[in-house]
Amino acid sequence: xxxxxxxxxxxxxxxxxxxxxxxxxxxxxxxxxxxxxxxxxxxxxxxxxxxxxxxxxxxxxxxxxxxxxxxxxxxxxxxxxxxxxxxxxxxxxxxxxxxxxxxxxxxxxxxxxxxxxxxxxxxxxxxxxxxxxxxxxxxxxxxxxxxxxxxxxxxxxxxxxxxxxxxxxxxxxxxxxxxxxxxxxxxxxxxxxxxxxxxxxxxxxxxxxxxxxxxxxxxxxxxxxxxxxxxxxxxxxxxxxxxxxxxxxxxxxxxxxxxxxxxxxxxxxxxxxxxxxxxxxxxxxxxxxxxxxxxxxxxxxxxxxxxxxxxxxxxxxxxxxxxxxxxxxxxxxxxxxxxxxx
Amino acid sequence: xxxxxxxxxxxxxxxxxxxxxxxxxxxxxxxxxxxxxxxxxxxxxxxxxxxxxxxxxxxxxxxxxxxxxxxxxxxxxxxxxxxxxxxxxxxxxxxxxxxxxxxxxx
Numbered sequence: 001x002x003x004x005x006x007x008x009x010x011x012x013x014x015x016x017x018x019x020x021x022x023x024x025x026x027x028x029x030x031x032x033x034x035x036x037x038x039x040x041x042x043x044x045x046x047x048x049x050x051x052x053x054x055x056x057x058x059x060x061x062x063x064x065x066x067x068x069x070x071x072x073x074x075x076x077x078x079x080x081x082x083x084x085x086x087x088x089x090x091x092x093x094x095x096x097x098x099x100x101x102x103x104x105x106x107x108x109x110x111x112x113x114x115x116x117x118x119x120x121x122x123x124x125x126x127x128x129x130x131x132x133x134x135x136x137x138x139x140x141x142x143x144x145x146x147x148x149x150x151x152x153x154x155x156x157x158x159x160x161x162x163x164x165x166x167x168x169x170x171x172x173x174x175x176x177x178x179x180x181x182x183x184x185x186x187x188x189x190x191x192x193x194x195x196x197x198x199x200x201x202x203x204x205x206x207x208x209x210x211x212x213x214x215x216x217x218x219x220x221x222x223x224x225x226x227x228x229x230x231x232x233x234x235x236x237x238x239x240x241x242x243x244x245x246x247x248x249x250x251x252x253x254x255x256x257x258x259x260x261x262x263x264x265x266x267x268x269x270x271x272x273x274x275x276x277x278x279x280x281x282x283x284x285x286x287x288x289x290x291x292x293x294x295x296x297x298x299x300x301x302x303x304x305x306x307x308x309x310x311x312x313x314x315x316x317x318x319x320x321x322x323x324x325x326x327x328x329x330x331x332x333x334x335x336x337x338x339x340x341x342x
Numbered sequence: 343x344x345x346x347x348x349x350x351x352x353x354x355x356x357x358x359x360x361x362x363x364x365x366x367x368x369x370x371x372x373x374x375x376x377x378x379x380x381x382x383x384x385x386x387x388x389x390x391x392x393x394x395x396x397x398x399x400x401x402x403x404x405x406x407x408x409x410x411x412x413x414x415x416x417x418x419x420x421x422x423x424x425x426x427x428x429x430x431x432x433x434x435x436x437x438x439x440x441x442x443x444x445x446x447x448x
Contacts, residue, residue: 006357049387069366130418137387186422188410214420249448250389250416252381 008034009318010114011102012082012089013258016044018288018303019118025311026116027080028335034110036085036102038123043070045120048251059301063327069300079340084205085101093261093284101285106218109223114314117263117270117279117286129160129247131218140313141225142218142245144171154178158228158240160187160215161248167195169246174208181209181240191284210242218245258290266292276308276313285310344437348375349393351445360432367391367428378442385427389416390447391427396440403430403439418448432441 005261010026012019015037022216026033042271046055046066052061064072078150088104095101099113126144128134134142140146146152157177174180181327182199200223203206227241237257243283263270266281269292272279279286287310288303296302315324329335346354346369360369370391371376379390386409395403401425406414410429414420427441 045382049382052384053387076398127416129446130448185415186411190415216419223356249418252388252390252448 002042005101005109005111007084007111007220007283008032010034010119010314011036011090011100011110011112012116013085013102013290014044014118014120014290015039015042015084016118016120016288017046017069017073017300018120019044019309020070020077020117020309021304022116022118022287022307023077023080023082024073025307027077027082028338029311029315029324030338031114031311031314033080033116034084034112035082036088036090036104038087038106038112038125042084042086043073043249045253046070048082048124049120052115054298057301058145072291073230074189079338089256091257095262098184113283115284115316116310116314117258117284117290118307119255119258120289122255122268122290123253124251125254126247127249127252129215129249131215133218136223136226137218137220137245140223141243141245144247146246149173149176151176152244156241156243157181158183158242158245159248159340160190160208161246162189162190163248163250164191164195165248166246167191167199169187170199170208171195171202173246179209180207181211181242183211183213183215185233186212186213199298213238215245240315272306275309277310278313285314344432344439345435346436347420347438349440349442350377351443352402353436362433364432365428366393366430366439367426369432370427372407375443376437377447378427379447380428386410386413386426386429389413389426390446392417393425393427394423394444396428396442397423397441399436399441401423402435404424416446416448418446419444435443 010033011033012033013023028247047070049065088106088189091105092103100115102110138321154181158181159166160183161284167185170182171235201254203210213230213232215228216231220226227239229237230240231237270286272286272291274293277285278288287306289298327335343359345357346360355424358369378431380388382388410426
């Protein structure tokens with residue numbers, strides 16, 4: 001699993017707009033950063049929730065979409081060569097002498113002097129249907145993702161949902177499953193038309209069963225699913241036998257493992273001071289939507305400000321013997337050199 | 343001003359006043375109506391502001407547009423009266439609107 005340990009000055013948890021701008025502000029004061037995000041691309045909520053939606057309150061930009069803002073930030077931070085680690089979540093944070101060790105769920109390990117939590121509303125995790133008793137089946141018969149195709153070999157599989165994930169896994173699991181049933185509440189799919197066509201071709205050939213409806217109850221024992229009750233579009237119900245149910249209802253934000261890092265929390269937010277944006281733990285900062293302080297506004301522009309102040313304090317941890325002289329990018333030749341414009 | 347009644351699953355009702363132009367979701371959030379999470383803040387991107395429109399008001403509120411119908415795939419216990427409250431614009435014509443909040447949201 002874990003190859004060698006990645007040693008760096010700072011690790012930024014979250015690649016949303018504020019995490020990205022933190023790369024910039026840290027970079028200006030010579031702090032190298034690695035960025036980790038659960039999503040498979042930068043942008044956080046801007047990329048996941050509203051890539052095409054307009055944002056009107058980023059100073060200097062009359063209107064910008066979530067995706068465009070992300071792209072512009074990625075361009076802006078390019079000179080600092082931050083390394084990105086996507087599709088993984090930081091699971092644990094341990095204290096070391098003079099720093100921290102972070103480990104992701106993919107087994108990547110980082111050692112750093114400063115941690116910047118820019119995790120927004122938390123990490124994006126699959127939505128769990130609020131069905132009574134679903135907990136006892138999770139990870140045994142009910143899944144929200146496919147880790148290993150082999151786990152589904154020779155089993156009766158029910159895929160629930162109508163988006164790309166539901167369609168992709170229907171197509172990928174069909175050859176290995178004993179039987180595959182796709183359940184969706186309507187005939188239309190919000191997915192790549194080619195995948196939808198492929199699925200209907202498999203239905204035509206009798207290799208996949210497509211049913212209309214929504215799951216209302218789970219039946220089974222000791223975590224082993226035997227059937228589910230489905231409510232059809234006409235309101236009538238039927239029983240669907242299955243060993244495995246895979247649910248794809250999109251993503252929601254959950255605080256996740258941050259709660260176990262020994263940082264003081266206040267209703268799922270991280271209290272910070274407003275001079276350094278440092279948490280209750282020295283060397284761990286929290287910026288953007290995830291922090292709280294008197295007067296806090298969850299605005300991207302507030303997060304940018306917080307990143308700038310955070311970097312000033314982070315500098316003292318990375319370079320304890322040096323004095324930081326405040327400079328402007330407009331006039332400082334040393335900052336311009338870092339930005340690659342001089 | 344339009345008055346909107348929110349009915350919780352347990353039957354408790356709250357009547358709030360909403361200005362024309364705002365959305366039903368905004369009216370709910372502004373008045374701290376429980377059960378309307380509105381995680382994405384009204385971008386029609388999360389389906390956590392799901393409501394059931396009272397039958398008497400379904401014609402007045404209209405049908406969901408394509409994007410909203412797609413997003414309803416990510417809501418729980420979707421019914422013919424299901425709407426995302428961030429996509430219902432308040433107008434004087436909706437004075438008296440009644441919506442029910444689902445027992446469970448994702």
